[in-house]
Every structure is written in C-alpha cells, then in structure tokens.
Amino acid sequence: MGAYELGGKVALVTGGARGIGYETARLMHARGASVAVLDLDGQATREAAERIGERTLAIAADVTDQGAMQAAVAEVVERFGGLDVVVANAGIAPEGATTRTMPPEEWERVVEVNLLGVWRTVRAALPQVSERRGQVVLIGSLASFLNGLMLSPYAAAKAGVEALGRPLRVELAPFGASATVAYFGWVDTEMVRDGLDRQQGGKRMQELLPKAFFKRIKPEEAAAALVRGIEERAPRVFAPKWWRYASAFRGLLNPVFDRRMERDAKVHAAVRGAEADKATARS
Ligand SMILES: NC(=O)c1ccc[n+]([C@@H]2O[C@H](COP(=O)([O-])OP(=O)(O)OC[C@H]3O[C@@H](n4cnc5c(N)ncnc54)[C@H](O)[C@@H]3O)[C@@H](O)[C@H]2O)c1
Numbered sequence: 124m125g126a127y128e129l130g131g132k133v134a135l136v137t138g139g140a141r142g143i144g145y146e147t148a149r150l151m152h153a154r155g156a157s158v159a160v161l162d163l164d165g166q167a168t169r170e171a172a173e174r175i176g177e178r179t180l181a182i183a184a185d186v187t188d189q190g191a192m193q194a195a196v197a198e199v200v201e202r203f204g205g206l207d208v209v210v211a212n213a214g215i216a217p218e219g220a221t222t223r224t225m226p227p228e229e230w231e232r233v234v235e236v237n238l239l240g241v242w243r244t245v246r247a248a249l250p251q252v253s254e255r256r257g258q259v260v261l262i263g264s265l266a267s268f269l270n271g272l273m274l275s276p277y278a279a280a281k282a283g284v285e286a287l288g289r290p291l292r293v294e295l296a297p298f299g300a301s302a303t304v305a306y307f308g309w310v311d312t313e314m315v316r317d318g319l320d321r322q323q324g325g326k327r328m329q330e331l332l333p334k335a336f337f338k339r340i341k342p343e344e345a346a347a348a349l350v351r352g353i354e355e356r357a358p359r360v361f362a363p364k365w366w367r368y369a370s371a372f373r374g375l376l377n378p379v380f381d382r383r384m385e386r387d388a389k390v391h392a393a394v395r396g397a398e399a400d401k402a403t404a405r406s
C-alpha cells in the first residue's frame with residue numbers, strides 16, 4: 124500500500140486529552156488533519172482541543188459506552204463530513220498486584236476499557252473508515268507479547284488488542300482500508316509516572332530488571348513514530364524501534380524468559396512482597 128497523506132483527512136483520537144493520545148492528535152493536526160479529541164473529562168478535553176487549534180472538536184465520552192461512541196462518530200461526521208482515521212488509544216493501568224490479590228472489579232475494568240473500549244471504538248468507526256479507505260489504529264503495548272507479571276489484566280487486554288488488529292487489517296484490505304497495531308515501550312506519561320514512580324508494585328518491578336529496560340521515551344517521540352506509521356500504513360509500529368526484534372523473536376524468547384522468571388528467587392520475593400502489601404492494605 125502506498126503513502127497516506129493526512130492533509131484534509133479527519134481523525135478521531137480516544138484518550139486524546141493528554142499523554143500519547145494528545146501528542147498524536149496534535150501531530151496529525153499539524154499534518155493538516157481535522158481532529159476530534161475524545162476523553163472522559165469534558166473540560167480537560169475542551170482545553171486539549173483548544174490548545175491544538177482550529178479544525179478540532181472536543182467530545183466527552185467513555186469508550187466503554189457503545190451508545191456514546193456511536194454518537195461520537197456521528198458528531199464527527201456531522202462536523203467534518205466523515206471520518207478517515209480512528210486511533211483507539213484510551214487506556215488505563217491497574218495498580219500492580221498478583222492476579223489472586225487484585226480486586227476482581229479492577230481486573231475487569233482494565234479489560235473493559237483496554238479491550239472492550241477499543242472494540243467499541245472500532246465498531247463505531249468501521250463503517251466510515253472502510254467506506255473512506257481509511258485507517259484503524261490500535262494502541263497495544265509490549266505487554267501484548269511480553270509476560271505481564273503483576274499486570275495480568277493489562278497484558279490480557281493488550282494481547283487482545285493485537286489479536287483484534289491483525290485480522291482487521293486483512294479484512295479491511297479488500298476495501299482499500301487498513302489497520303495498524305502500535306507497541307510502545309515505556310513512555311513518560313501520567314500512566315507510567317503513576318505506575319512506576321508512585322506505586323509500590325512499580326518500584327518492586329524496577330528492582331527485578333536492568334535499568335535500561337525502564338528507559339522512557341517522550342510522548343512526542345511515541346506520537347511521531349505512530350504518525351509516521353499512519354503515513355506509511357504500516358501494519359506494526361514500535362517505539363523505541365528496537366522492540367521490533369523482541370517481537371520478531373518472541374516465539375523463542377518468551378518461553379526462555381517465562382521459565383527464568385518462574386525460577387528466579389528475586390521474582391518469588393517480589394510476588395510474595397506484593398501479596399503481603401495487599402494483605403496489609405486490607406487489614
Ligand atoms: N505510557 C506508556 O509507557 C505506554 C506504553 C505502552 C502502551 N501505552 C498505551 O498508550 C495509551 C495511552 O496511554 P498514556 O501513557 O498516554 O496514558 P495517560 O494516562 O496519560 O492517557 C490516557 C488517556 O485515556 C483516557 N481514558 C482512560 N479511560 C478512558 C475511557 N474509559 N474513555 C475515554 N478516555 C479514557 C484518560 O482520561 C487519559 O486522558 C494507552 O492505551 C496505554 O495502555 C502506554
């Protein structure tokens with residue numbers, strides 16, 4: 124497939140009020156697209172759209188609400204005449220905990236937002252995107268293919284996002300449309316600052332792996348890689364780039380790392396520590 128020109132196109136970015144979503148919306152707008160920013164909080168969403176400039180629309184909606192997502196797409200079509208690119212970016216991270224001790228409501232909410240929210244976004248946008256030979260962009264993660272130790276709902280959802288994006292790409296091809304899955308490493312956003320810097324679980328995780336693994340890139344860098352991927356209609360986007368090799372060799376690497384973690388005394392101690400933290404918090 125050839126290059127995709129963003130000038131004159133219409134894009135909808137969920138979770139666009141801050142972080143990677145905001146930077147992606149800003150950059151697509153700078154390339155000439157009209158952009159709808161969708162997020163939970165009305166005021167934050169309006170402010171984000173205003174900061175981006177003209178040719179923007181702010182929509183307050185929850186991606187888990189199918190009716191609200193249908194209405195959001197209808198609003199975009201009414202305002203800009205159609206919808207070409209949907210970026211299903213909205214996501215949340217749980218507080219790090221073992222599967223046994225994570226509150227079940229929290230486990231399910233993460234899957235609800237990160238997988239079903241993506242599906243409901245895609246479902247609402249698909250008629251427009253396929254008719255206009257556009258693009259569906261799904262934000263996965265390294266957790267789509269790495270071991271999601273102490274973040275199991277996040278990993279389950281992100282693996283599901285990848286599994287949704289691959290068949291979608293094939294199914295859209297006969298209509299001249301496409302789908303992309305993005306895999307980001309650590310991006311310095313509120314989600315990561317909260318998870319790694321403030322939460323005990325995140326601090327424990329950082330003790331298990333070399334510092335280099337947790338090196339963060341800026342949201343602007345993640346967005347730049349993503350927008351380049353959209354302009355190339357790439358099937359996959361990795362940022363930092365070298366994660367593409369870990370993904371390419373996942374079939375060999377995953378069993379080796381899973382087995383190492385399963386036997387590692389430091390991992391055992393971290394799991395026990397995380398369970399003890401939860402028990403203390405409950406008492
Ligand atoms: N930051 C990272 O290191 C990283 C790495 C890989 C993947 N990701 C993914 O990138 C995406 C963006 O993450 P971020 O780091 O910019 O996080 P962030 O917390 O800065 O931004 C997420 C945005 O999504 C919005 N949101 C959450 N739930 C929503 C809902 N139900 N409906 C509508 N909006 C909702 C939030 O209000 C927020 O504005 C997420 O899907 C995340 O899983 C992030």
